[in-house]
Amino acid sequence: MTHRRTHLVLATLCVGLVACGGSSAPSSSEDRTSGGEATTTRAATTRAASTAPYAGEAEATPEPGMMDDMASPPPSMEGGGAVQTTRPSRQPQRQTVQVETIHRDPGPQGVGGARLEFTALMGTESEFATALSQNRCEDARDLRDRICDLSERICDIAESHPDHVDTRARCRDGARRCETATDRVDACD
């Protein structure tokens, strides 16, 4: 009976989610990114625990400057697996285990791969920002043209009706806005 209830609840949820389109489901890119990070962290922790000569060392937090090491490893550590230590000292051993773990983790989900992806993402973001700025300047030019066109048309009407004070005032206001818009858009270019 409990199983039937569970199945009914699950079936109702499925029907409801299909009806709503599953709008809260994460995108594939989000899923992939978070999954990759989780896998990397888990792998590093597991391997550190199995390599550490003393119990509890693998849980130690990274030493100051550790992130710098990860970002630019020394040449001797490139490729991974080159670091071996026989010293019984706890502190150096702890650092060695961490570094070794990180640089022995190959593949696109490893630190090297993540760094490449991060660099690519930063490049893409920069290109996107540039394109966005260019598009905005183009949009600004369109708006300026429209402002000046409308101003010109109003002034044409004002010239044909010199007695109409309101239209003359609108002409002056439009001309002023056109001038300001032109100056601002020129600065955008």
Add this chain to the structure above:
Amino acid sequence: MSPRLEHRRAQLWKPQRRLWEPQRRLWEPQRRLSRGRLLGRSGFWGLCLLFAALLGGCGDQAHTAAAWIESAAAAHAEADTALESAQVGQGRDALVRFLAEPIPADMATEDVRVVRQDAHWRLAEMALDEGEPVRALRHANGGLAEGRGRDVFTANLLVSRGRAREALNDPLRAASDYHEALQINDALLHELLDGVESE
């Protein structure tokens, strides 16, 4: 008149923007129920029914709003096709049919305004192209009666109404419409450029 001025004058009557694919929040946030509460026979079935009703209602609402948006896009697409084959009446009918459709209750007021204003504006432009300023004025007024905002939809309608008024020998009121559209465009320009400068 210089070529640049002629070009700019021709640009005045170009559409600023069309609303082909409006972005809408069609789905309500999903509700969560704690499984621990689903204990007890009557409570269990009651909650199951309530949950199904809530989700079913969510699906119906989303369908209605989505269908209305799809209908707007289909009407514009049909108008495009009709105009390409010089079937102006057919294109106009598609947009008029859409405007006669009931508005979904769950659509935001501003979303309804811009979608309907876009259809009104297009009808006004078609009427102007056909040399029927009275009909153009009626459509422009109909669009502006939907409400006003500091956006291109309102500005487009004001320009169309100004053109219709000029064609009906009412240039002073046309100038008033043009000036109002100009002020909206100026505000949009400031928003745009201030956004660029603040980055």
